[in-house]
Amino acid sequence: MHAIEFDELSKVFQGKKKVTVNALNSLSLQVAQGEVFGFLGPNGAGKSTSIKILLGLIGSTAGTARIMGVDVTEKSARSDVGFLPENPSFYDFLTGEEYLRFVGKSFNMSAADISAGSSDVLKRLDLWEARKRPIRGYSKGMVQRLGLAQTLIHDPSVYVLDEPMSGLDPIGRALVKDIIRELKERGKTVFFSTHITADVEAVCDRVGVINKGVLLAVDTVSGVLERGVEGYTVRVLKPDGASEERVVAKADLQEFIEKSMAQRWAIERVEPKRKDMEAFFLEMVSPKQTSG
Amino acid sequence: MLNTVAVNLRAIFRDRVFHGIVVVALLFLLIPSVSSLSMRQVTELSITLALSLLSLILLLLSISLGATSLWKDIERRYTYSVLSLPLSRSSYLVGKFVAVALFLLLATLVLGAVACCMIWLASGIYPADRPIVWMNLVLCIAADLLKYVMLVAYAFLFSTVSTSFFLPIFGTISVFLAGNASQQAYDYVHSPLAKTLSPVVKQAASFFYYLLPNFSAFNLRINAIYGIPLSMKAVVLPVMYFCIYTTLLVVLATVIFTRREMK
Numbered sequence: 001m002h003a004i005e006f007d008e009l010s011k012v013f014q015g016k017k018k019v020t021v022n023a024l025n026s027l028s029l030q031v032a033q034g035e036v037f038g039f040l041g042p043n044g045a046g047k048s049t050s051i052k053i054l055l056g057l058i059g060s061t062a063g064t065a066r067i068m069g070v071d072v073t074e075k076s077a078r079s080d081v082g083f084l085p086e087n088p089s090f091y092d093f094l095t096g097e098e099y100l101r102f103v104g105k106s107f108n109m110s111a112a113d114i115s116a117g118s119s120d121v122l123k124r125l126d127l128w129e130a131r132k133r134p135i136r137g138y139s140k141g142m143v144q145r146l147g148l149a150q151t152l153i154h155d156p157s158v159y160v161l162d163e164p165m166s167g168l169d170p171i172g173r174a175l176v177k178d179i180i181r182e183l184k185e186r187g188k189t190v191f192f193s194t195h196i197t198a199d200v201e202a203v204c205d206r207v208g209v210i211n212k213g214v215l216l217a218v219d220t221v222s223g224v225l226e227r228g229v230e231g232y233t234v235r236v237l238k239p240d241g242a243s244e245e246r247v248v249a250k251a252d253l254q255e256f257i258e259k260s261m262a263q264r265w266a267i268e269r270v271e272p273k274r275k276d277m278e279a280f281f282l283e284m285v286s287p288k289q290t291s292g
Numbered sequence: 293m294l295n296t297v298a299v300n301l302r303a304i305f306r307d308r309v310f311h312g313i314v315v316v317a318l319l320f321l322l323i324p325s326v327s328s329l330s331m332r333q334v335t336e337l338s339i340t341l342a343l344s345l346l347s348l349i350l351l352l353l354s355i356s357l358g359a360t361s362l363w364k365d366i367e368r369r370y371t372y373s374v375l376s377l378p379l380s381r382s383s384y385l386v387g388k389f390v391a392v393a394l395f396l397l398l399a400t401l402v403l404g405a406v407a408c409c410m411i412w413l414a415s416g417i418y419p420a421d422r423p424i425v426w427m428n429l430v431l432c433i434a435a436d437l438l439k440y441v442m443l444v445a446y447a448f449l450f451s452t453v454s455t456s457f458f459l460p461i462f463g464t465i466s467v468f469l470a471g472n473a474s475q476q477a478y479d480y481v482h483s484p485l486a487k488t489l490s491p492v493v494k495q496a497a498s499f500f501y502y503l504l505p506n507f508s509a510f511n512l513r514i515n516a517i518y519g520i521p522l523s524m525k526a527v528v529l530p531v532m533y534f535c536i537y538t539t540l541l542v543v544l545a546t547v548i549f550t551r552r553e554m555k
């Protein structure tokens with residue numbers, strides 16, 4: 001059973017004056033249990049639409065979506081999910097602690113579990129000092145961290161995070177990445193959307209690229225990076241003591257090494273020169289621009 | 293659903309509207325002295341003023357809380373975080389409605405008690421010709437509460453279809469005005485005075501009479517002010533009417549809200 005499954009999912013929005021927008025077009029995707037999946041796409045690509053369908057906030061025009069095998073139209077599909085919306089907003093008349101209690105009760109947690117879980121996540125996300133303050137007094141970063149706290153409190157198996165690093169300073173971003181890595185170590189499934197390629201490269205097992213409602217590619221992050229090797233930077237030390245760096249094409253590496261040996265050059269370093277996730281992403285979403 | 297009710301009640305108590313209502317409620321203290329200005333029907337006037345002030349406060353609460361409760365959640369995007377919890381849309385909506393209705397009940401209990409104290413004070417200073425029938429007064433206040441809970445159900449219904457506060461607020465005010473006038477309009481249209489009206493107009497009037505709420509059914513003021521005995525029918529029928537009409541409104545609102553897209 002997959003943790004998350006989209007099956008031929010389509011969504012058409014009816015705009016004013018009978019204008020229709022195809023926000024999603026036959027999206028089929030599976031995310032395995034224990035996997036960290038990055039859903040990459042530019043603004044307006046269909047990431048949030050997919051996530052809203054997944055959480056039952058909007059309905060699909062065609063196709064189905066399931067979480068842990070349960071159709072997302074059932075409320076029980078959300079019973080083992082932690083969801084962080086994009087630019088989250090929570091009942092701002094409550095304090096951070098009260099909001100976590102509200103969330104905990106919604107997941108039928110016991111009072112003792114809520115209390116213990118709340119303390120843990122508030123401390124982990126550096127909100128302990130602010131726990132008794134109304135949320136309306138929180139900064140954007142604090143609200144984002146509270147959003148993450150409310151996904152963690154009930155320790156679900158599946159995490160759906162819509163732009164989780166948005167609005168965070170570098171320390172906050174590092175914290176979120178650490179948390180995602182911890183979740184992976186504990187066998188949790190994380191599905192997160194972003195348009196920041198470095199975030200995907202840092203924490204994801206697999207990546208899916210979506211643009212204009214169409215899923216363009218799904219691959220492992222390591223696969224993308226390995227396939228992107230274009231050549232190597234080789235640093236050699238010549239017999240006269242001078243060192244030199246040469247850029248060698250992927251196909252020419254073997255020949256270059258042999259020549260170097262023949263000339264008694266010492267090879268100090270061989271570094272693959274590759275396209276990063278950003279280049280892969282740009283190639284996917286705007287192939288004409290990148291090739292031109 | 294209890295969790296939703298509790299959190300929404302907390303929202304109301306922490307809202308500025310609540311603090312405003314407390315200030316307006318201070319006007320109850322003026323009732324004995326203002327009533328004394330009538331010189332003759334002091335008790336009757338004190339009952340009229342108390343019931344009117346209570347009714348006004350409940351109206352303000354119904355519109356401000358009923359028409360903005362759901363809209364605020366959507367406008368401030370609270371719905372994204374709350375509706376993604378394992379909570380059905382119906383329990384969310386009904387929970388919000390129950391919270392507002394419970395708050396109205398609480399406000400009615402507190403303000404009703406204050407109103408009764410003021411009436412008792414005024415009647416003690418200037419005894420009335422007819423004794424106060426306290427049960428009538430209590431039933432009158434209870435009927436008023438039912439009327440405003442029904443109005444809140446309308447406000448929720450409007451909120452489920454609207455993307456702005458315009459329809460919930462002005463629609464609710466319109467329903468309030470129409471609901472208070474529907475019985476009189478119906479009576480007039482079907483009286484000999486309106487025999488020149490075309491049958492189409494009469495049929496339209498009947499249609500709207502049955503469609504719109506009839507708030508006159510909840511008006512027991514005359515009985516409360518003058519101590520006129522109330523029949524069982526005058527109490528039971530409005531309660532049944534309230535139960536059926538409000539249930540239909542809430543069910544309709546739930547059906548619409550369940551299908552609404554949280555874009």
